[in-house]
Each structure stands twice: as structure tokens, then as C-alpha cells.
Amino acid sequence: MSAVKLLPGVYWVGVVDWNVRAFHGHTYITKRGSTYNSYLIVDEKIALIDTVYGPFSDQLLANIAEIVPPEKIDYIISNHGETDHSGSLPALKKACPNAKHFGTAKVKETLEKMYYLGLDLHVVKSGDTLSLGKKTLSFIEAPMLHWPDSMFTYLAEDALLFPNDAFGQHLASSARFSDEVDAGALIEEAEAYFANILWPFSSMVLRKIDELVKMKLPVKMIAPSHGVIWRKDPMQIVNSYVEWAKNTTRKKVVIAYETMWGSTEKMAYRIVDGLVSEGVEVKLYDVAHTDNTEMIREMLYARGYIFGSSTHDNNMLPNLAMFLEFLKGLKPTGRKAAAFGSFGWAGGAVKEMESFIASPGIEIVQPGLSVKFVPNADELKKCFEFGVEFAKKLV
Ligand code: FEO
Numbered sequence: 001m002s003a004v005k006l007l008p009g010v011y012w013v014g015v016v017d018w019n020v021r022a023f024h025g026h027t028y029i030t031k032r033g034s035t036y037n038s039y040l041i042v043d044e045k046i047a048l049i050d051t052v053y054g055p056f057s058d059q060l061l062a063n064i065a066e067i068v069p070p071e072k073i074d075y076i077i078s079n080h081g082e083t084d085h086s087g088s089l090p091a092l093k094k095a096c097p098n099a100k101h102f103g104t105a106k107v108k109e110t111l112e113k114m115y116y117l118g119l120d121l122h123v124v125k126s127g128d129t130l131s132l133g134k135k136t137l138s139f140i141e142a143p144m145l146h147w148p149d150s151m152f153t154y155l156a157e158d159a160l161l162f163p164n165d166a167f168g169q170h171l172a173s174s175a176r177f178s179d180e181v182d183a184g185a186l187i188e189e190a191e192a193y194f195a196n197i198l199w200p201f202s203s204m205v206l207r208k209i210d211e212l213v214k215m216k217l218p219v220k221m222i223a224p225s226h227g228v229i230w231r232k233d234p235m236q237i238v239n240s241y242v243e244w245a246k247n248t249t250r251k252k253v254v255i256a257y258e259t260m261w262g263s264t265e266k267m268a269y270r271i272v273d274g275l276v277s278e279g280v281e282v283k284l285y286d287v288a289h290t291d292n293t294e295m296i297r298e299m300l301y302a303r304g305y306i307f308g309s310s311t312h313d314n315n316m317l318p319n320l321a322m323f324l325e326f327l328k329g330l331k332p333t334g335r336k337a338a339a340f341g342s343f344g345w346a347g348g349a350v351k352e353m354e355s356f357i358a359s360p361g362i363e364i365v366q367p368g369l370s371v372k373f374v375p376n377a378d379e380l381k382k383c384f385e386f387g388v389e390f391a392k393k394l395v
Contacts, residue, residue, distance in 0.1 A: 003063040004176045007158050011040040013063035015056040018172045029291035033172025037225045044133025047075040049162050054087030070095040078103035079151045079164035081110030106149035144204040159220035167237045169193050169227030179232040192297040194244045200331045202245035249303040251394050252281040257308030258317040263342035263374050264310045267383045274387020288319045303394050305337045307353050314348035333361035340369040365393040
């Protein structure tokens with residue numbers, strides 16, 4: 001896509017990656033694609049905020065060239081070193097070899113070790129400013145939102161915040177602004193982004209937002225480095241981040257299970273009935289046929305997690321084990337959990353799941369439920385009661 005004017009002298013020069021489906025390796029399924037946003041500010045001096053993923057370098061340079069010859073760029077700001085935002089630096093270094101480069105001390109360390117280009121990066125700290133002429137950039141370090149090197153850049157004269165990954169969404173679209181896309185898809189992708197990337201750093205998110213509020217910076221637009229730009233009521237996404245980071249949950253349960261021959265699935269369905277009979281909102285997923293990204297998004301608001309697996313070699317099935325490993329890394333807190341599953345000649349999965357998921361943030365609130373081979377009517381009744389009992393623990 002061509003460059004888009006956001007405000008006088010401020011342009012989006014990023015790229016839309018319509019076809020990306022696996023992001024961060026395969027840890028994030030980007031079912032709606034993504035964008036890598038780069039912003040060009042044209043004043044007496046010309047600044048570029050962040051670049052794009054390396055394979056799209058030519059597109060970035062072509063978009064810049066629609067506005068100014070790339071060699072005219074005076075300053076490059078790296079808000080974050082991850083390759084989806086820095087991958088075009090080698091191409092840029094050739095296109096504008098005299099541009100001065102700015103970022104945090106950690107971003108300098110990151111980029112030096114990633115590209116070995118001898119980048120002469122000028123280290124900036126919170127409170128430092130860079131005049132472009134009539135416009136001024138201010139820098140706000142934002143460690144762990146979501147890397148130690150992360151930084152926000154603020155354009156005071158336009159009340160425009162460039163927070164890099166924070167407030168982003170993996171959403172490819174021909175529109176550039178939040179008020180031009182489907183509102184349901186947008187909030188779903190913003191929620192998925194927070195849950196899958198920023199959840200473990202919730203306390204830092206709250207601290208940074210509190211710090212920004214105390215700075216009393218007017219914010220008319222938030223331009224993240226993925227997805228659309230928050231234009232209409234930009235504080236809406238900031239308020240959502242506060243709600244998510246405060247670990248707000250509701251009477252909701254996510255059941256994630258994996259089944260060998262269908263018995264564990266039969267148990268899962270009756271557990272759902274028990275939960276629903278107590279007025280609980282439920283989401284049920286067979287982990288072998290659902291992507292982690294969607295399940296994790298649903299887990300953000302769920303107060304309870306129930307895990308099910310058939311026993312295989314005295315252990316849980318591998319797709320569930322992988323999912324639990326991923327979930328653990330996101331460090332959910334204040335959640336209640338239980339486990340269930342069927343077995344053949346020897347059990348083991350329920351015990352393994354319980355010992356794996358128990359953590360300071362996840363409390364096992366009732367004994368696990370195991371069924372030998374195929375559940376009979378009495379055992380299915382027990383599954384229903386298992387759901388009812390769990391529902392009563394969700395207060
Ligand atoms: Fe942390 Fe979008 O990269």
C-alpha cells in the first residue's frame with residue numbers, strides 16, 4: 001500500500017502483510033494478517049519512526065520515496081529492536097547513510113547483536129527531546145512493553161503517541177484508522193495481542209499508563225506499530241489495557257482438552273452442561289484443532305480453567321502439554337483450575353496435568369476426575385456434577 005497522510009507532515013509509510021499467519025515463529029497465529037507500521041515526519045528535519053520487517057524493505061523505501069527521497073532522512077528512531085520493526089535497517093543504512101539513529105541503551109545492544117552493522121546509535125532516555133524544527137519528539141522509555149529495549153515516542157505538537165508494540169493489533173486492512181474497520185474484529189485482535197504478548201507484563205503496563213496519566217500529555221492519536229491507528233477516542237484502548245492488566249475476570253470457564261478416542265471429549269461435554277446449569281459462560285476447545293492464540297485470548301477474562309486429556313504413556317497428550325507450557329509462560333494469576341480425563345489400562349494424565357498447572361497464579365480447586373475407557377451413565381453424571389462443583393468455586 002502507498003503512503004498515507006495522517007496529519008500535516010506526518011505519514012504512515014509502513015506495509016500491510018496480508019498473508020502472514022504464523023508470527024513469532026508459530027507462537028502467534030495471525031488469522032487476519034498484520035501490518036508493520038513505520039512513520040515519517042517531515043519538518044525542517046525529517047524523521048522516520050521504526051522500520052518494517054526485512055522482506056518488505058523495498059516497499060518501505062518506495063513509500064518513503066512517495067513523500068521525500070529516502071536519502072533526505074535526517075533521523076531514524078528505533079522504538080524497539082525486534083526484527084519486525086528493525087529488519088529494514090540494513091536497507092535504510094544504505095539508502096540514508098548519514099541519518100542519525102536514536103533509541104534506548106537496550107535497543108543499541110539489541111541492534112548491534114542482531115545486525116552487526118556498526119550502527120552509530122545515540123542513546124536517549126525518558127525526558128530527552130529531539131527538535132525537528134516546528135515539531136518536537138519526546139522519548140519515554142517503556143521497558144517490558146514488551147521488551148527491555150522498548151520505548152514510546154511522543155510528538156507533542158500533534159498530541160500523537162507512537163508506542164510501538166503496545167496498543168497494537170495483528171489486523172491487515174486497507175484502512176489505516178480504528179474508526180474505519182469492523183469494531184468487533186478490532187477489539188478481538190487488540191485483546192488477542194494483549195493476552196498473547198503483554199499479559200505477563202501487566203504490572204509494568206499499569207505502571208507505565210499511570211506514569212503517562214501523571215505526565216498529563218494530551219493524546220489525540222495513538223499510532224502503534226501493528227494494525228490500525230487509534231484516532232476516534234484513542235483513550236478507549238488505554239482504558240482497555242488498564243482493565244486487562246488489572247486481571248479483570250468474570251464467571252467464565254475455558255475448557256481445553258485433547259482426546260484419543262472420544263471418551264475425554266464425552267466427559268468434556270457433560271462438564272460443560274454442569275457449568276452452564278450454574279449460569280457459567282463456557283468456551284470449549286479441542287487443543288489439537290484450535291490455535292493457541294484464540295484460546296489464550298478467551299482465557300484473559302476467564303476465572304476458571306479446566307484441562308482434560310486422555311492418558312497416553314502415563315502422561316497427558318502432547319498438544320495439551322504444549323499448550324500448557326505456553327500458557328505457563330504468560331503467568332496468569334488468580335485463576336482456579338481442575339483436570340479430568342479418560343484412561344485405558346493405566347492412568348496418569350490427570351495427575352500430570354495437576355502437577356504441571358499448579359502455580360502461584362493457578363489454584364487447583366477440586367480433585368481431578370478420571371474415567372476408565374468409555375464413561376457410562378453414572379460416570380457422565382459425575383462429569384456433570386464436576387462442572388457444577390467447579391462453578392460454585394468461581395465466586
Ligand atoms: Fe516486539 Fe512487533 O515486535
